Amino acid sequence: MTPQNDFQQSRLAIFSAVSFYFVAAIAMIIANKWVLNKSNTPLFFLFMQLLVAVALLFVCRILRILKFPVEVSAAKAKGLIPLVLINVTGLSFNNFTLQLVDASYYQVARGLLVPFTVATSFIFLHSRPSLKVLGACAIVTSGFLVGVLLDQSYSSFGNSNATLGVTCGLISTLTTSLHAVVIKRSLDVVNGDTLELAWYTNLLSALVLVPVIHLAGETPAVYDLMTIVEAAKSDASWTTWQTFLVGTAITGLFGFLICIAGFLSIKVTSPVTHMVSSAVRGVFQSVLGIWLFGDIISNGRWSSIVVIILGSVYYTYVKNEEAIAKQKSQGSNGYERVPMNDVESGRRRSLAAKD
Numbered sequence: 001m002t003p004q005n006d007f008q009q010s011r012l013a014i015f016s017a018v019s020f021y022f023v024a025a026i027a028m029i030i031a032n033k034w035v036l037n038k039s040n041t042p043l044f045f046l047f048m049q050l051l052v053a054v055a056l057l058f059v060c061r062i063l064r065i066l067k068f069p070v071e072v073s074a075a076k077a078k079g080l081i082p083l084v085l086i087n088v089t090g091l092s093f094n095n096f097t098l099q100l101v102d103a104s105y106y107q108v109a110r111g112l113l114v115p116f117t118v119a120t121s122f123i124f125l126h127s128r129p130s131l132k133v134l135g136a137c138a139i140v141t142s143g144f145l146v147g148v149l150l151d152q153s154y155s156s157f158g159n160s161n162a163t164l165g166v167t168c169g170l171i172s173t174l175t176t177s178l179h180a181v182v183i184k185r186s187l188d189v190v191n192g193d194t195l196e197l198a199w200y201t202n203l204l205s206a207l208v209l210v211p212v213i214h215l216a217g218e219t220p221a222v223y224d225l226m227t228i229v230e231a232a233k234s235d236a237s238w239t240t241w242q243t244f245l246v247g248t249a250i251t252g253l254f255g256f257l258i259c260i261a262g263f264l265s266i267k268v269t270s271p272v273t274h275m276v277s278s279a280v281r282g283v284f285q286s287v288l289g290i291w292l293f294g295d296i297i298s299n300g301r302w303s304s305i306v307v308i309i310l311g312s313v314y315y316t317y318v319k320n321e322e323a324i325a326k327q328k329s330q331g332s333n334g335y336e337r338v339p340m341n342d343v344e345s346g347r348r349r350s351l352a353a354k355d
Contacts, residue, residue: 035247042095052252068195079189090175100165108147109169116177139311147304
């Protein structure tokens with residue numbers, strides 16, 4: 001195969017992976033917002049999504065598309081408790097955020113992901129950030145503050161939904177940053193098998209949500225959702241239950257695919273390309289929010305989204321450059337550069353030994 005063909009196939013792989021991730025992520029958020037606008041059962045909706053993911057994993061295992069052990073070990077389940085709790089908390093508050101704020105404001109409500117990630121890495125992994133990384137965090141934080149303070153159409157002040165939505169977004173973002181810290185230890189529990197980890201995480205998260213749904217008081221709403229067929233209908237003349245079922249199927253499927261999509265996007269592209277595609281997704285998501293849900297986006301919100309995206313892209317660029325510099329500093333072929341003083345000292349000791 002010629003180098004030109006290799007190059008064309010490489011470009012096709014990059015385009016396909018990025019497009020796949022882009023479409024899956026957009027569909028996931030828009031479908032989530034569509035369902036949550038029609039129902040008041042965000043935790044039950046999450047429970048159903050997790051059940052769909054578990055069912056898809058199990059079917060893929062039966063058909064031998066994926067290979068992982070499906071037997072549940074009490075020891076492994078106990079070791080994965082921190083990850084499961086973080087997963088349930090993060091996904092729950094993510095749904096709360098989408099329910100409370102506009103689809104276009106979701107990017108702002110979860111805007112502090114970069115600063116939170118840097119902070120948790122410093123606290124738990126003792127990874128000291130560079131000045132450039134701190135500068136990126138400052139840019140992202142300023143963008144978040146612009147969205148919270150200057151978005152006149154959806155300002156957090158005087159709008160209880162916005163205040164609660166931003167609070168839920170912050171909690172969801174914090175758990176996302178903690179997830180990266182916990183994931184390494186969790187992988188050790190399942191001997192590094194990512195598919196087995198996905199199986200345990202989705203299954204155990206669904207089980208944990210059963211009592212949580214009852215404690216949160218969603219049980220009567222779930223009963224009404226399934227039994228009252230004359231529920232409020234959408235523009236497509238669907239009942240709330242029909243909307244819920246279709247939305248669950250869509251989000252469950254895309255939630256399953258998005259794990260693969262995100263992995264493929266990072267695997268065949270550079271981190272910067274992956275981050276830029278995420279940035280474009282954020283802008284496109286805002287446009288869809290205007291078109292599908294009638295979101296009103298002020299200049300303050302647009303400014304906030306743009307600044308957060310620019311800061312996030314800059315952070316990814318800096319981290320990528322630092323990783324390349326670190327790799328180069330180790331020297332080619334893995335040899336470390338020996339200081340000349342040590343070389344001269346060793347040569348003198350060698351000559352003295354010969355004498």
